[in-house]
Amino acid sequence: MELNIQSNISLKPFNTFGIEEKTNYLIEVNDNETLTEIFKQGLFTKNFFVLGAGSNVLFTKPFDGYIIRMTSKGIQSKVESDDVYVTAKAGEIWNDFVWHCIRNNYAGIENMALIPGTVGASPVQNIGAYGTELMYVFHSCEAFDTQLGTFKIFKKEDCDFSYRDSIFKTAHKGRFIITEVTYKLSLTPQINTSYGAIEAELLKENITTPSIADIATIVSKIRVEKLPDPSTVGNAGSFFKNPVIDADTFERLLGLYPTIPHYPMPGQQTKLAAGWLIEQCGWKGKDYGQAGVWKNQALVLINRQHASGQEIYDLSVQIINDVQDKFGITLEREVNLL
Numbered sequence: 001m002e003l004n005i006q007s008n009i010s011l012k013p014f015n016t017f018g019i020e021e022k023t024n025y026l027i028e029v030n031d032n033e034t035l036t037e038i039f040k041q042g043l044f045t046k047n048f049f050v051l052g053a054g055s056n057v058l059f060t061k062p063f064d065g066y067i068i069r070m071t072s073k074g075i076q077s078k079v080e081s082d083d084v085y086v087t088a089k090a091g092e093i094w095n096d097f098v099w100h101c102i103r104n105n106y107a108g109i110e111n112m113a114l115i116p117g118t119v120g121a122s123p124v125q126n127i128g129a130y131g132t133e134l135m136y137v138f139h140s141c142e143a144f145d146t147q148l149g150t151f152k153i154f155k156k157e158d159c160d161f162s163y164r165d166s167i168f169k170t171a172h173k174g175r176f177i178i179t180e181v182t183y184k185l186s187l188t189p190q191i192n193t194s195y196g197a198i199e200a201e202l203l204k205e206n207i208t209t210p211s212i213a214d215i216a217t218i219v220s221k222i223r224v225e226k227l228p229d230p231s232t233v234g235n236a237g238s239f240f241k242n243p244v245i246d247a248d249t250f251e252r253l254l255g256l257y258p259t260i261p262h263y264p265m266p267g268q269q270t271k272l273a274a275g276w277l278i279e280q281c282g283w284k285g286k287d288y289g290q291a292g293v294w295k296n297q298a299l300v301l302i303n304r305q306h307a308s309g310q311e312i313y314d315l316s317v318q319i320i321n322d323v324q325d326k327f328g329i330t331l332e333r334e335v336n337l338l
């Protein structure tokens with residue numbers, strides 16, 4: 001098999017920040033044979049990076065190596081009584097997949113409508129939004145081992161899922177390429193309106209018994225109001241994770257800031273809203289050269305037009321320092337830096 005290796009390629013169309021950097025080489029992967037061929041040619045021993053839709057990455061310099069871009073397509077489903085196992089190839093666009101499921105009345109991912117990116121990336125940071133996370137519907141995935149050249153199945157219990165985290169970001173970082181994901185969905189919807197903003201919209205629109213399509217439509221509406229559209233304003237969603245802190249730290253902060261937004265987590269921990277912390281430091285809506293902080297959501301850093309990745313990175317350092325000084329909390333980046 002011959003590989004189609006493109007050289008000296010601009011990455012601008014392949015990252016939602018719209019950063020202009022180049023890669024030496026780019027290979028599009030439509031099928032598993034291509035991965036086996038890349039392995040045979042020894043290219044996984046060189047510097048490489050797997051890219052889906054580039055909606056959670058920040059390129060801060062030219063990429064010196066091989067970008068492996070996942071573009072494989074295909075969806076299959078198997079019904080077993082009330083459950084449906086839906087398998088999608090890594091390059092399927094997540095939101096298209098969500099709506100494919102909704103059209104077929106497969107319930108469980110409607111609250112995650114309009115999250116940008118691909119199916120293949122969905123387990124990597126255990127994507128989540130509006131009251132749910134991928135781990136609740138993940139069944140298994142197939143992944144290519146770039147060290148051994150073999151395919152392996154990961155079951156849910158193998159993945160170490162937690163808030164914005166999985167084994168693909170920790171112990172196995174950079175080693176496995178997810179080729180397809182199987183989700184366990186349901187033919188009997190369990191409507192989840194636990195996120196306050198969804199309840200408020202349902203009331204406003206006078207919807208008393210929402211369908212899964214209603215939920216996806218409402219979530220999409222809320223998202224469009226809060227988050228910038230990457231096709232007009234470059235961004236990668238939340239730049240930082242919401243910090244999860246222990247009980248003592250929380251008590252200290254609550255004493256100082258009685259209105260601090262917070263959410264209970266397992267193990268006596270508390271999740272704080274990083275957007276609130278950043279807003280309190282005065283960053284919301286602020287420009288920083290060609291970079292900036294989004295006016296409607298302080299957790300989102302933006303490329304105002306011609307920002308370099310380095311400029312956005314520098315802004316993130318300023319924000320981390322300010323939040324550290326004011327609250328004694330160290331923000332962690334959600335976005336993958338390159």
Ligand code: FAD
Pocket residue numbers: 016049050051052053054055056057070090115116117118119120121122124125126127128129168176177178179227228229230235236237238336
């Ligand atoms: P990329 O950005 O291309 O890659 C992300 C990481 O996954 C990289 O480390 C990459 O190497 C790895 N990766 C990608 N594909 C594979 C693969 N097939 N196998 C192995 N590793 C792979 N995220 C949320 O969780 N919730 C949200 O609500 C949310 N909202 C967002 C809103 C906006 C406007 C934007 C721009 C982003 C948002 N994000 C959100 C972040 C982003 O949508 C997710 O992280 C998404 O899963 C990234 O998918 P991607 O295909 O673009 O991955």
Ligand code: EPU
Pocket residue numbers: 128129130131226236237238239240241242261273274275276277279284296297298299334
């Ligand atoms: N807030 C502020 N100011 C801001 C932004 C937020 O005060 O500028 C406070 C408000 O109190 C608000 C609370 O933060 O009620 C929560 O805000 P929001 O509902 O917008 O959610 P978030 O915690 O900022 C998280 C995810 C998003 C996800 C939404 C909805 C993380 C890092 N981010 O944001 O995911 O869409 O919840 O579930 O967990 C992403 O990961 O890229 C992403 C966009």
